[in-house]
Amino acid sequence: MARTAEIPEGKGREFKVGERYIAIFCSEGQFYAIEDDCPHAGAPLNDGAVSQGSITCLRHGWRFNLRDGRCVNLPTAPSVVTFPVTIHGEDIYVTLPDETSTMS
DSSP: OEEGGGSOTTOEEEEEETTEEEEEEEETTEEEEEESSOTTTOOOSTTSEEETTEEEOTTTOOEEETTTOOBSSOTTSOOOOEEOEEEETTEEEEEOTTSOEEEO
């Protein structure tokens, strides 16, 4: 289970949910969840640089909007998959497709 205190401002953390790797980030006080896989070369995104609602892949510098997954610096690049996040108290819940609410 992920808790808000485990993910400080400007940081991300990876969680394995079933066969998926999900990255949860805190940016500007909001929590976001994305597939932890850069579509360019498969690099993990959870350790990238978080700034102003986006994450930068450390491998090649592609920057993704945490809200909608679009690549900010290369508009024609593939997006990353995003997932809805709900906060209940200190617990972070991520809703995955074809599943009911899953705690990360």
